[in-house]
Amino acid sequence: MLQIDSKYIEKALTANALEELYPLLQKAVELEHSTIPPYLTAMFSLKPGTNLVQRQIIHSIVIEEMLHMTIAANILNALGGKPAIDNSHFVPEYPGPLPMGIGNGLIVGLEKYSTDVVKNVFMEIEEPENPLVFKSVSLAALPTFSTIGQFYQAIQKKIDELAPHDLPGDKSKQVTSSFFPADELFPIYTKQNAIDAINIIIEQGEGTSTSPLDQEDELAHYYRFEELYKGKRLVKNDAAPNGYSFSGPDIPYTPEDVFPLFPNTKTSMLPAGGEELNRMNEFNTSYYSLLSGLHATFNGQPENLDNTVGVMYDLKLTAQKLCATPFPGKPGYTIGPSFEFIVPAGS
Amino acid sequence: MSYLHAPRLVFTGDFLSDVSTVNNDTAHYNNATFQPNFQEPGQGATNGWWNPEGGAVFDFQNCSVRQLFLPDGSTQTSQSEDIIIGQAVVGAEGRPTGKMVDLDPDAQMYSALWCVQLRICDAKGNLLFKGDINTTSFRDIQMRQTDGGKSNGQPLGATWTSVITNVEWGKVAEQSAFLKTLRATTQSNTLAINMNPFGYYYNHNDGRFSLGRIIGSIGPYFEGEPLTFAPARRLYGINYTPSARGTYFSTSNFLVEPDSKRVSVDFGSSFPVADSIGTISYKQDLRLAVSKVPQTGVASRQTPTFYISPNDFTEIGALDYQSDPNWLNQTGGIVSFNDLPDATISALDNNQLILVTPSTSLPGQYAIIAREAIDGLVARADNFILRLDYGQSVDVDFYTYQWGKPLANTGITATLQPPTPDTPVGPQNPISELYGNNFPVDGLSFNGQVSSNPQGKAQIRLTGNAIYSPRVYIDGQIYSIDYQTANTDPAFGPEQVVVHLRDYFEEIANPVWDDISEMMIQYSNLYPIMSKYVVNLADPLALAEKKNILIFAFSRGMNDTMHMPVTRDLSTAKRNTILNWLNNPQVAPKPVVRAEARETKAVNPVAPGTPLTDRQTRYREAVKAKNGSFPGFSASDDLFENL
Incomplete structure (x- = not known):
């Protein structure tokens, strides 16, 4: 079971003032973001027009991670804090651990899509507190460990305990978007708004303790990844324990339609003076532009969110071209997007 | 005021242009004959040219402020003199990059920048200023690289002139004396900008695929001035270089400021460069002068060079560029001569500026490389690239100048170019029939005769009428309208207003x-x-x-x-x-x-095979050159040496 360094939960549970939750919510924003580069790298490695279900499932999860990041930032703003997104601490070093010691040594890298990565990394990241029994992984872990879900629950509990009915943050900083349903992304003005919003994060990520579905009747992330791992759709099955089984249609997968990304490609691996390096710099410039645009969005310019959507497309297109580009000096490999925090000259 | 006025800054660096190229081939618009290989890179009609997967991104890369020019005529090049020197010039952050797109496959010579932001910060990332470059299209495409563009594939350069609006000044701008002066000088919180791109890479060479060099300058803007060209005087190249099949120094803007006894010439758009990154390797003795006699020469293969006796000009000075191969990148190619004698300044009131070099074939004589427009006349349309729907009207603004001053009561004649013929499928056109342009001729209504007002301005109103798929598989039609004054200079020729008139189409409320x-x-x-x-x-x-x-x-x-x-x-x-x-x-x-709607499709009034006009032919050749499919420019090893 995926662990979180218990000190963060401890900090949440012992908080005496809303201000003490700021660093924890900042960590939450960082955590939600930190899963996106690994997921996107795997998705971008799928050759265009192939492995469509894999792409669709990862995409749907990435979109929800973006939603969770937005919710966490909205809660932080609602409590009166300031999300900090445009700095080097915000971006993890890949391969490496995720924020808050998630996973007790789980090392997350930026790699091409494979069922191994899905099982050993993505499902680990998203593993619920108590995976439902149709899941095939053994349940050897002990309940002394805490999950991301429990971390959010601790914050939720403290907000319930400490916050006034009307939250103190500047209401004009709340970010909403037409790209998300209003019942998933809503402005957080009150304590109850915050509590409801945290439930969305937990359930979309983990499902509930009795069902793999979240409030919107969609499979939680963990089970969506498990579908990819098993190559089968998880469907309702009244005869099965918990009412679901991996007895749905096959999910076709053609491993040869995955670009052979060099694992954890770094800018420094590319030869100086080459167009591959230019393309990578272009990618990281877009990534920086995106983070700085999101920083502005979450710090008083919520209308800028639309612009960042445009930057996401710039980033995506550059990344996908990189993935198709042979890696100079590394026969048999192509270039992965490095997601490095590099402040471009002039910024 | 313009980018040539003081105070101005010069920046140099690279630009990224990830333009898409499947649409460079008109025949690729025909869905019925489209083949998947048209999306593959490669030359020729049956492929997608050099960047089929382009995404239209335009961005500044590796650009930095190189030097400042101040109202007193002095130049600053060190950061110790002003904090803006050396700082990076970059595009947008937190919003998408700018984009670069053509008007139409039948109008590819006017590549336009859209939504480009320009930002300059100090070394700590604090904003000095930023603003949005108004949409602007290529002008003055000309030969730049004397190596023929071997490595990059495109030896031509062009110019984008525009204004920067929505200017936002950072707090630290107060620490730059230059910016304080610029801000105090300019009007409407708008700035003038000029950018000269060249050295663009079609080829995967030198690590510079889809990059080019760009040299820019930013100066003050004054209300009422044109937005897409500088209200400047102009030099035209009149020396024919066979390897370039035309002239070097084709067009250069210049400014005469009598009050400060100064002449500033922008060779940033025209100076011949040895390679794709603007290196200057030749060392010709080039001098600026004022001609005492009218110069009307026009370069041609038959008369490649015109000469002048030193008795017939007043020399202003020699261009001091030979000592530094990086001269163009450092100075932007803008040459200012200050404190000129009163006689020289007053001679420039009504005499042509010329660029000359000592002749080797006629000792004692000088070959004229470039001369000012005849009679100092410049007339240009401002908003010259237009998109028009049925029933819409747009006013095209014209500005006329003589010797740099607004010229009143000057007639401007605007004439629709004759229709170009359709091209049937054949050995030279293997994919699809191509349809001609400029028809039906009643697609546009306009009064082709106007006269400038006391401010030197004139307007022509263009109205789009209903047209019904004259190009069958491409929406609308391209109309090129030549405009000229009575005395148009053949060294430059008439320019065009180019309109994409869209097909008549009624919105469908509930489409399938x-x-x-x-x-x-x-x-x-x-x-x-x-x-x-x-x-x-x-x-x-x-x-x-x-x-x-x-x-x-x-x-x-x-x-x-x-x-x-x-x-x-x-x-x-x-x-x-x-x-x-x-x-x-x-x-x-x-x-x-x-x-x-196609039942009433307009019929091309000219038959296939009808010859093009000279200008139309030159346009076709220029498009080929732009797309890198011209048979080739050879290198010019001894430019101007044996004149």
């Missing part, structure tokens, strides 16, 4: 897929980056699935940074029809047969 499929399939064919990586535009189910993001992109204004670039080709009615479909995607076939 058949109503928009042709448009969407065409986009899918022409922009593989979209279909490959974003959404298959030819697949209605895929579109319906992504409808939210598509509605988002299709509904943005044309000047919105999020606008989907290719939809600038569409009339409002067609764009709205696509939006209507996205809002209610109906995949089923249309129950009734659609009334085909």
Whole structure:
């Protein structure tokens, strides 16, 4: 079971003032973001027009991670804090651990899509507190460990305990978007708004303790990844324990339609003076532009969110071209997007 | 005021232009004859040229402020003199990059920048200033590289002139004396900018694919001035270089400031360079002078060079560029001569500036490399690239100058170019019939005779009339309108106003897929980056699935940074029809047969094979050159040495 360094939960549970939750919510924003580069790298490695279900499932999860990041930032703003997104601490070093010691040594890298990565990394990241029994992984872990879900629950509990009915943050900083349903992304003005919003994060990520579905009747992330791992759709099955089984249609997968990304490609691996390096710099410039645009969005310019959507497309297109580009000096490999925090000259 | 006025800054660096190229071939617009290999890179009609997966991104790269020019005529080049020197010039942050797109496959020489932001920060990342460069299209395409562009594939350069609006000044701008002066001098919180791109890489060489060099300058703007060219005097090249099949120093702007006894000439757009990054290797003795006698020479293969006796000119000074191969990159190629004698300044009141070099074939004589426009006359249209729907009108602004001053009561004649013939399928045109331009001739209404007002301004109102698919598979028609004054200088020739008039189309309130499929399939064919990586535009189910993001992109204004670039080709009615479909995607076939507007398709009034005018022929050749498919420019090893 995926662990979180218990000190963060401890900090949440012992908080005496809303201000003490700021660093924890900042960590939450960082955590939600930190899963996106690994997921996107795997998705971008799928050759265009192939492995469509894999792409669709990862995409749907990435979109929800973006939603969770937005919710966490909205809660932080609602409590009166300031999300900090445009700095080097915000971006993890890949391969490496995720924020808050998630996973007790789980090392997350930026790699091409494979069922191994899905099982050993993505499902680990998203593993619920108590995976439902149709899941095939053994349940050897002990309940002394805490999950991301429990971390959010601790914050939720403290907000319930400490916050006034009307939250103190500047209401004009709340970010909403037409790209998300209003019942998933809503402005957080009150304590109850915050509590409801945290439930969305937990359930979309983990499902509930009795069902793999979240409030919107969609499979939680963990089970969506498990579908990819098993190559089968998880469907309702009244005869099965918990009412679901991996007895749905096959999910076709053609491993040869995955670009052979060099694992954890770094800018420094590319030869100086080459167009591959230019393309990578272009990618990281877009990534920086995106983070700085999101920083502005979450710090008083919520209308800028639309612009960042445009930057996401710039980033995506550059990344996908990189993935198709042979890696100079590394026969048999192509270039992965490095997601490095590099402040471009002039910024 | 203009980018040539003080105070001005010069920046140099690279630009990234990830333009898409499947649409460089008109025949690729025909859905019926489209083949998948047209999306593959490679030359020739049956492929997608050099960057089929381009995404239209334009951005500044490696650009920095190189030097400042101050009102007293002094130059600063060190950061110890002003904090802005050495700082990076960059594009937008937190919003998409700018985009670069052509008007139409039949109008490719006017590549335009859209939604480009320019920012300059100090070394700590604090904003000095930023602003938005107004949409502007290529002008003054000319020969730049004496090596023929061997490595990069494109030896030509061009010019973008514009204004920077929405200027936001950072707090630290107060620490730059230059910026304080600029801010105090300029008007309407708008700045003038000029950029000279060249050395663009079609080829995967030197690590510079899809990069080019760009040299820019930024100066003050004054209200009432043109937005896409400088209100400057102009030098035209009149020395024919066979390897370039034309002239070097083709067009250069210059400014005479009598009060400060100064002449400033911008060779940044024209100075011949040895390679793609602006290195200067030749060391010709080049001098600026004022001609005492009118110069009317025009370069041609038959008369490649015109000469002048030193008795017939007053020398201003020699260009001091030979000692530094990086001269152009450092100075931007703008040469200012200060404290000129009164006689020289007053001679420039009504005499032509010339660029000369000592002749070797006629000792004692000078060869004229470039001369000012005859009689110092310059007349240009400002908003010269237009998109027009049926029933819309637009006023084209003209500005006329003589010797740099507004010229009143000058007639301007605007004439629609004759229709160009259709080209049937044949050995030279293997894919699809190509349809001509400039017809039906009643597609545009305008009064072709106007006269400038006391401020030297004139307007011609163009109105778009209904046209019905004259190009069958490409929306609308391209109309080129030549305009000229009575004394147009043949060294430069008439310029054009170019209009993309969209087809008559009635918005469909409740469209089915058949109503928009042709448009969407065409986009899918022409922009593989979209279909490959974003959404298959030819697949209605895929579109319906992504409808939210598509509605988002299709509904943005044309000047919105999020606008989907290719939809600038569409009339409002067609764009709205696509939006209507996205809002209610109906995949089923249309129950009734659609009334085909094409029944009344305009017939090309000229027969296939009808010769083009000289200008039309030159345009066709220029397009080939632009696309890197010209048979080749050879190197000019001894430029101007044996004149």
